Amino acid sequence: MSFKRTPSHLKFVNKKRIIQCIKGCSPISRAEIASMLGLSKPTVSQLVDELIYESWVVEKGIGESSAQGGRRPIQLFFNERKAFIIGADIGGTKVKIVLCDLNGNILAETSFSTTAYLQTGLLKQMAIETDRLLAKNQIAKERILGMGVGIPGITETKSGLVMEAPSLGWIQYPFIAEAKRYFDFPIYIDNDVNVAALGEQWLGNAKNKRNVLFIAVGTGIGSGIILNNQLFRGASSAAGEMGYMVTNKEDMKREFKPIFHRYGYLESVAGGKSIGAQFTKAVQANPEHALYELARSSELAGEEAFLFAKKGDVAAIAIINEAIEHLAYAIVNATSLLNPEIVILGGGVLNSAAYIVPRIQEIVDHYLPSLVELTTSKLGENAGVLGAVSLFLREYESILNVHDEGDFL
Template sequence: MFRHHSRPLVSAPAETAVLALLLAEGPLSRVELARRTGLSSTAVTKAARPLIDDGYLYELPPERTAPGAGRPVNPLAVDPDREYFIGLKISGDQVFGAVCDLRAGIRATAGRPLDGCTPGAVAELTAELVDELLDTEPAFRDRTRHLGVAVNGDVDRESGRLRHSGLLGWREVPLAELLTEATGLAVTVENDVRALAVAEHWFGEGIGTEYFALVTIGAGIGSALVVNGQLIRGAYGVAGEVGHLCVDPTGPRCRCGGRGCVEAIASTDAILAAVRQATAEPHLTFCEAADIAREGHPAAREAFARAGHAIGVGISALVSLVGPERVVVSGEGADAYDLFSRHIQEAYAEHAFGAASRCPLSLRPLPWEEWARGGAAVAIQALFPQYAATTTIGVG
């Protein structure tokens, strides 16, 4: 397979500021870019020129202005087809991929079941999946050089190493290196919830926010935080772990070893275990548990209500500490949001401190392709020097 060189697209702060703003919120005029970035009009023009020459930006036809307002302006826009990115979501039983354009628009998707959950098997399957995706359209193969991977667990993004994933049963796997060797692409690896947060912050509901949070409900309770416009990890890589806040000291034991964590009460596994125990039906699925709760089964409804309360308390702690402008709640467990949404909102309103309770919560149930899009979003970040220099395993 052809091996692509990994290098940042932009090399100067002004270019970074202009391209990043146009990716998220373009088209914009040079005057508006100058106002929003704090650059002079001359600096904006200078920064845009090489990006126009390389085909990443182009000028739209002049916009009409009011009489006496000066010359018509030519807004600048991103050409989304100038470069493509593959995003990958690795789960316990499948690998799902998507080809995305420069603005993280999904152009093609494909998935493969995962029979053997070993790093070698995943690398082999990834190579097959990438080839399938690149062959979808003639332009994809020539214009794709980055692969972004969203995976459960503790990820050292700088080295591309997956330190630990309980879901996959992996420890100290050099995942970026393995997938670079398998695909010939430059690979960036990120925790799946953080990758999803990058996609939402750059291209979704978090656009334009300096403080943003994402909370996911599923087999685990995940969260990611954006502070001062930057995704934060903290000194030990676990910043924002709302799932492991204790909300009930007498509650069930959590897989982390603690007791009464949000995850121990509100994960899909915890809810299902509570419903199975209450109904003496050990073979119920999560969907069946949700169905009987909707039909009015008291114990099932109580399990979802308790989960919603735990999530709401956890989110209120996060919001009170960090003060995000917006919180998106998502994940596979969000399909049952109707059963615990009221309880989330009530607990959140009761426990959030002061004006922090004005931060809106919004639900976005996201299919697998959106998780893969999160992988593509972190690959897009590799175009920028502050990410590419330290986070991408390149090939040459």
């Protein structure tokens, strides 16, 4: 978005810079703000007074006196309860909704089954659950700035259109247009892994990092990419689909068939569903195995393969190590191309991180020309909902918006 450099725009920009400064550095005095931002003291004082009048900033107590004595400066604090934001993470099995303050503190949360309401109205149920959260916490709707939503599919943030979300059965679904029937505040949407990447950059292990690769490994595999502090969505909002990476060309020559319709190669050999399916076949071939009877009647889960690998099960170890190698090669390829400061693993992989991460790190360090920090998600299951709140703060045109002045995030 471009603005003419008018006095009113300059004032708006400076006001934004000041509130971000207070938000990130409070308690802080007017003089300290002026020094940090290179603004005149009268300008800072005038804009701070406006922020106090508008309840974005509050004055609390007094600071320490200077070495020369004299009056001690009044300290300024960001008012994180000025307004509230709803964060929602729509998954294939569960929808999670949180009520947050402006600092990302979760004040209340709720969830419900996705499949139970897909046919009868997912958005309607989201509205009902949101109203319950607000009523239970005695917060008026007028104090809600808006809502951010993470969706498991290709989305267009600007138009509010879900291009495709296979697990929800949505194709060209006008999410924002439909949401306006149930919500009277602004809503922004994005792919769920993109949103999780924003969450980790805001409050997680990618805080203060400008170049981030977040990889969610579960049934499928996807990634969120932040380059130079901006979420990279690609030409058709489909950037980050790491699940389609090919890490063994010989498989493709043998008429490779994905584990699910329209799934990619990588998630078909390294995703949780793939690991479970391969482990099931291995167990079925061994009548002496402890899970033999179970494997004959149903497919084993990937978690069971990890559990038995930790116990020394030879078949489980071989299957998981093969999957880890594929994932590690994909990380090497993506990291070589993007050169992120940090690579964060999230999703179902977190349950077996202690087993997986050291093995991935070994391969990555061996092949990469330069070292990269590899770690797991700090926010865990809350990465999606907190990322949705972060998405809203980035996209919503208010004094809190940090999209244009990214250095103050």
